[in-house]
Amino acid sequence: MDETHGEQYIKTKTNGGVRVEIKDVLVEGTTKKVFTTSNADEVLIEFLDTLPSHLAKKKETVKGKAAINNAISSFLFEYLGSYNIPNHYVKKHDEKSMLAKRLEMLPITFHIWNVAGDDLVERFGFEKYQVLEYPVIEMTLKNEKLNFPFINEYHAYALKISNRSEMDQMTRIATKVNAVLKSYFQRRRLMLGDIRLEFGRAGNAIFLGDEVSPDTFVLYELDDKGRVANPDKFQIKGSKKLDVYQAYYDLFFNK
Incomplete structure (x- = not known):
């Protein structure tokens, strides 16, 4: 990745070698950030190390959680897709993020x-x-x-x-x-x-x-x-x- 997520017009490579621009923060939640991309139909979802509210009464981070959740989510979205369950997953982008259909x-x-x-x-x-x-x-x-x-x-x-x-x-x-x-x-x-x-x-x-x-x-x-x-x-x-x-x-x- 050329630069850190979050700045405007950051260029990065997808797994397929196609250049994709990661643009603005669309949504920032407790456990994920969602970015617009140069493909209007796709977003980049970046997982964070912060615990969700139902698992922590106050803000708490667990270093390493983001990569684990991204890996498991990517695997399970692909698995569910093999059963013809419609989901937003496109592909795993890097250790902590995935590309997804914009919904x-x-x-x-x-x-x-x-x-x-x-x-x-x-x-x-x-x-x-x-x-x-x-x-x-x-x-x-x-x-x-x-x-x-x-x-x-x-x-x-x-x-x-x-x-x-x-x-x-x-x-x-x-x-x-x-x-x-x-x-x-x-x-x-x-x-x-x-x-x-x-x-x-x-x-x-x-x-x-x-x-x-x-x-x-x-x-x-x-x-x-x-x-x-x-x-x-x-x-x-x-x-x-x-x-x-x-x-x-x-x-x-x-x-």
Whole structure:
């Protein structure tokens, strides 16, 4: 890369050798920066070492996390694409960034639970770490000022942030993503505990966006009877957060 991301009109090479200009910061969030490029239909997503708000009450960084999340997201977006799941991934750009289809992101997060984590236990009285017979699908509005309230499809219509066709597409894609990844991990004696998904539109089509990484999903080991075992192994908390990110990385790349 010729210069640091973030300055205007920075020239860099893609993996294919084509010159791409990384231009302005389009969006800067807690865990990623999104840049416009010389291709109006593509953006560059740069991963950051900062922890997301649901994993840290105050700003905290874990050095090395950005590269791990970029590698895992790139792998899983390609894997989901092999199952004809529409997503924004184009290609891995460098250690900490990827090129992606430019989307108009929708301010809705789908949260799918396969195992009853603390939040579900507190709200509904499930047994802690209970493996659910049917996935629980919840939606929240991406609005920090409102404390990310729970919503349903009718809120989305009333707020004019999505329509019935888009909600149907998102629900269908979210359900398929969960099924595909749940199967992938079960073959490795792991359970996809829960996963957060975000979507964007391009024209009339909906695509899976954002990232698919340890910042957005939780895994559990399973015992011989299919019950959750060693539940803390893949929980990103405490003083050894980088070790947990590394454990996730090893699942995919150091088999």
